[in-house]
Amino acid sequence: MPRIRPPIFPELEKQILMRGVRKADISKSLGITKEALSRKLTGQTEFTLREVEQIGKMFPESSWAALFKRAPNEQGAGNTPLTG
DSSP states (O other): OOOOOOOSSHHHHHHHHHHTOOHHHHHHHHTSOHHHHHHHHTTSSOEEHHHHHHHHHHSTTSOHHHHTOOOTTSTTTTOOOEEO
C-alpha cells in the first residue's frame, strides 16, 4: 500500500479543492501529463517559472508565494521551488 504524504504545497492543494479545479485540467493547461503534475505536487520534480505563472492565473486571489510555500515539515521549508 502506498504511503500517503501530506501536501508539499498546502495552500495550492487547498485552493484546488476549494475552487473545485480538476488536476487533469491543470495539467492540460500546463501542457504536461497528470503524472508529471503529480510529481511536481509531491515535490519529486520542480515547477518551472512558466508553470507557476500559469497556476497563478488560475488562482488570482492567492499570491504565488502563498500557493507555492512549502509545508513546514518539508526540507527547504519556505522555499518556492522553481526551475528555469
